[in-house]
Amino acid sequence: MRIIISPAKQMRVDTDTMACTDVPVFMDRTVILKDWISGLSYEEQKSLWACNDKIARQNAERYAHMDLYRNLTPALLAYDGIQYTYMAPAVFEDGQFDYVADHLRILSGFYGVVRPMDGVVPYRLEMQARAAVAGHKNLYDFWGEDLYREVMDDSRVLINLASKEYSKCIEKYLRPEDRYITCIFGTVEDGKVVQKGVYVKMARGEMVRFMAGVQAEEPEQIKAFHWSGYHYDESRSSETEYVFIRTAVPGK
Secondary structure: OEEEEOOOOOEOOOOOOOOOOEOOOOHHHHHHHHHHHHOOOHHHHHHHHOOOHHHHHHHHHHHHOOOOOOOOEEHHHHEOOHHHHHHOHHHOOHHHHHHHHHHEEEEEOOOEEEOOOEEEOOOOOOOOOOOOOOOOOOHHHHHOOHHHHHHOOOOOEEEEOOOHHHHHHHHOOOOOOOEEEEEEEEEEEOOEEEOOHHHHHHHHHHHHHHHHHHOOOOHHHHHHOOHHHEEEOHHHOOOOEEEEEEOOOOOO
């Protein structure tokens, strides 16, 4: 069983806390993207990143001096977003590190697929960016089916904790024999399940931590998730969607 999550826009450098074990598997493609972005004008880069001047200049500087093989940070520590904060990898126990190393995969517009202990550098490149690279119309086309092939293991079970921007990279290539389950985190308002961005990101991170804690190997095990006031709602769930409803104030 594998778990897929999104990256975070914000990143940090931490080369001291723990050592990387490898680099991402598609480094040859990442080099192509790095060289293409580095060759763009500043205005083209800013348009690609769809950000303000401060962020654009920071990332232009990053790409101008980027070394993909030195001063690397393990991916679990490199991504600095809400989901990763609530996953809290810095205080994982040994068994939890082993679990996420085997089961968790991070989807990335720049690296394709990142394993938790792969060494990465700070970058900016969202999967939905308008990047016509190497004859491809966008990054979805650039990466193609290879991301699906990389994240799927022999169990053919995939737990989706990624945003739509990233999960669509995988969904297009699913096969009949695959079991693909998306976790929905929300509250019930006027009889409908409403998902709110910050709370969803928090819950996704906590779900990864929960799965690592119980060493989950079957989808049914994640139905026991009850952190931050969530509970599994069987009546709203299906074979392809596990719905968790928050009925209490966040707090384990």
